[in-house]
Amino acid sequence: MSAGGESMHGELSFEGSETVAMVVREELARRRLSRQWLADEAKVSLSTLEKALAGRRPFTLATVVRLEDALGTALRERQSAREDARLFAPESMGAYARPAVQWLEGSYLTLRPSFSEPGAIFAYLTGITWDDAKGHLVFSEAGRTDAEYEQKGFVSFPNISGAIYLVTISEGQYRMAVLNRPSGRWLNGILLTLAAGEGAQLTPAAVPIALLPTEAREESPLGVVRRGDACFDDYHTCVERVTQRGYARFPA
Numbered sequence: 001m002s003a004g005g006e007s008m009h010g011e012l013s014f015e016g017s018e019t020v021a022m023v024v025r026e027e028l029a030r031r032r033l034s035r036q037w038l039a040d041e042a043k044v045s046l047s048t049l050e051k052a053l054a055g056r057r058p059f060t061l062a063t064v065v066r067l068e069d070a071l072g073t074a075l076r077e078r079q080s081a082r083e084d085a086r087l088f089a090p091e092s093m094g095a096y097a098r099p100a101v102q103w104l105e106g107s108y109l110t111l112r113p114s115f116s117e118p119g120a121i122f123a124y125l126t127g128i129t130w131d132d133a134k135g136h137l138v139f140s141e142a143g144r145t146d147a148e149y150e151q152k153g154f155v156s157f158p159n160i161s162g163a164i165y166l167v168t169i170s171e172g173q174y175r176m177a178v179l180n181r182p183s184g185r186w187l188n189g190i191l192l193t194l195a196a197g198e199g200a201q202l203t204p205a206a207v208p209i210a211l212l213p214t215e216a217r218e219e220s221p222l223g224v225v226r227r228g229d230a231c232f233d234d235y236h237t238c239v240e241r242v243t244q245r246g247y248a249r250f251p252a
Contacts, residue, residue, distance in 0.1 A: 017058040020067075020075050025053060027071055041070035089136035094158035098130055101137060101157060104164070105129055108187065108211035110141070111235050114224050115195040115205065121225045121235040126166070126211055128155060139166045145223040151175055163189070177209055180247050186238075187211035188247035206250070208242035 012020065028038060035053070039046040044063055051057045068075050087098045107127050114120040125143040130136070137155035144150050153168035153175075164187065166177040179189035191209040194202040214220070225232050242248050 011058040011060050012064065014058065017052065018055060020059050020064060021053045021055065023075055024067060024071070027073065038067065038070055042066040086132065086135035089157070093136050093154060093156040096137075096157045096159075102130075103185070104137065104155070104157075107214040109214050109220050110209065110211050111238050112191055112209040113207045113239060115207075117224055117226065119227060121232065121239060123220065123222045123225055123231075123235060124150075125214065125222065128166075143222045178248075179209075179211065185213050188242045188245075190242075190248045208239050208248055208250075210238045210242055212238065 011017075024038070027033075028035065035049055036046055039049045042049075042063070044066060048057075048063070052059045052063065064075055089096045105128050107125055110124050110126045112122055114122040116122075124141055124145075126139055126141050128137055128139045131138045134154075137157070138153065139155055140152035141150040151166075151168045153166060156165040156167060157163075162181050164179040164181070166179070168175040173194070175193045177189060177191045179187040182188075188208075188210050190206055192204075192206050195205040196202065221229070221231055225235050227236075243250060
């Protein structure tokens with residue numbers, strides 16, 4: 001594979017072909033042109049064009065050149081621009097650049113008050129990684145004893161507030177953690193979610209939440225941690241300091 005994303009046979013890489021296909025589809029839709037028109041103008045078979053646009057075969061460099069001539073636009077430059085754009089999150093998430101948020105990637109021990117047992121702490125894992133295909137940070141939970149409620153979603157990090165948002169959207173339902181910029185890589189804030197109420201009822205709930213990098217806590221217990229358990233005092237202190245140090249407010 002060459003530096004330009006082409007094979008020794010002049011074929012674009014899968015990612016390159018996928019990006020060119022997306023640009024061509026957008027150009028056809030915007031100009032209200034048919035695929036048959038493009039095939040005729042570029043002097044390629046409609047079958048070849050259809051297969052490439054559907055991702056069933058890669059574009060060749062020769063085909064891309066003919067498509068560029070027919071459309072009067074530089075598809076390869078657009079391809080490069082789109083690949084660069086994957087290094088930046090959408091504006092709706094804060095338009096953060098990947099190099100600027102790499103410090104946030106990793107695994108975190110996540111602590112919050114237990115909904116099922118008053119006075120206990122619920123512990124699980126949260127992983128934050130960069131999704132190359134989507135071009136932004138994503139998060140996912142793991143190690144929960146109630147695995148059916150494990151969440152995953154996207155990370156918003158707007159400069160205007162400096163807060164970090166972990167957002168889940170599922171079938172119109174929202175769940176969100178609002179976190180402050182870290183103190184020693186610890187993330188602290190508020191979890192806004194739905195907790196099990198009476199019967200099948202779900203009740204809105206807001207609780208303090210703390211995310212601690214797992215590097216030094218690989219053996220930390222997960223699940224419901226009760227008073228008297230080995231790590232309870234440590235976990236309880238981590239959750240309490242969210243409000244004690246002003247990382248989040250719960251006005252009376």
